[in-house]
Amino acid sequence: MIRDSNLKIKPFLKWAGGKFRLLERILPLLPPGKCLIEPYVGSGAVFLNSHYNRYILNDVNPDLINLYTIVQSRPAHYIAQAKSFFHSKYNTEKQYYALRERFNQSQDPEERSALFLYLNRHGYNGLCRYNKKGLFNVPFGRYQKPYFPAEEIMAFAEKAKRVRFVCQDFQEVMKKATVGSVIYCDPPYVPLSHTAYFTQYCQTDFGTREQTRLADLAKHLRTRGITTIISNHDTQFTRELYREASISHFEHSRVISCNANKRQKARELIARFAG
C-alpha cells in the first residue's frame, strides 16, 4: 500500500525521525514557492507529499543520495536488482552479516544502492548507523518477511523527475537558495535530556554548534526574503534558539531513545522564519 486513507505517499525507506506521521502539521505551514529545498531529506516524506514545481533535496549521507539518484534515473532496473535480495534465503542472521560485509566492501554504486535497501528493511529498526571507520554497523532485525516497497519506489521515481539531489552539508545548500525558494529543515533533533543512555548510544555530530548555525542561517535568509521552516523538539534550548520565529507547539508520540520499544510522547515544535 503506498497511500494511506488520506492519500499520502509513503517513503520507501524506514528512517529515524521520518515525518510521514506529522505531515498534517507540517504541510499547512509551507508557503507557496517555485522550489522546495530540503537540506535534511532523509526518507523524503515532506517532498513526496508537497506540491512544488521543483525540488532541491540534500542529505549529508552519500549512500542515501546515491540510492536516490539511481532510483531517479532507472527505477525499474533498480527494483529488479534490489528485489533479488528480498528472498527468504537472505533473511537469516548469517546472510545478513555477510551482505552487510559485502555492502561495506563494495565500491560499486549500483550494488551499494541495492544492498542499502536490503539493510534498511532487514536491519534493526531500519536504523542507519556507521562506525568511526564509516562502516555500516546496524545489527540484524529479525523480521518475519520484510516488505519490498516496489510501488513506493516507483512513486518516488515519478516525483523525482522534478528533483536535483545534492550531498553536502546543509549550509552549502541553504546559502545558495534564491528568492522564491522555500526551505524545510528537519535536522537531527536536539536531545530531550542528556542521560547517559542517550549520549552513549545516540552519538551524533549534530550538536549545539550545528543547531545554532542552522538557526543563524534561517535568520539571515529571512533578510533575503526566503522562508525557512524548522522541525525540532520543544525544549528550553530550541525556544531560545528560535525566539525570533513564529512557533507551533504540539505533542507527538515518537521514539525518543535509540530503543524503538521506548515510545513516549514528546513535545515538538515547528519554527517558521518567514521571509
Ligand SMILES: C[S@@+](CC[C@H](N)C(=O)[O-])C[C@H]1O[C@@H](n2cnc3c(N)ncnc32)[C@H](O)[C@@H]1O
Ligand atoms: C530527522 S532526519 C530527516 C527525516 C526526514 N524529514 C524524513 O521524513 O525522513 C535528519 C537527516 O539529516 C541528515 N543530516 C545530518 N547531519 C547533516 C548535515 N550536517 N547536513 C545535511 N544533512 C544532515 C541525516 O543524514 C538525516 O537523514
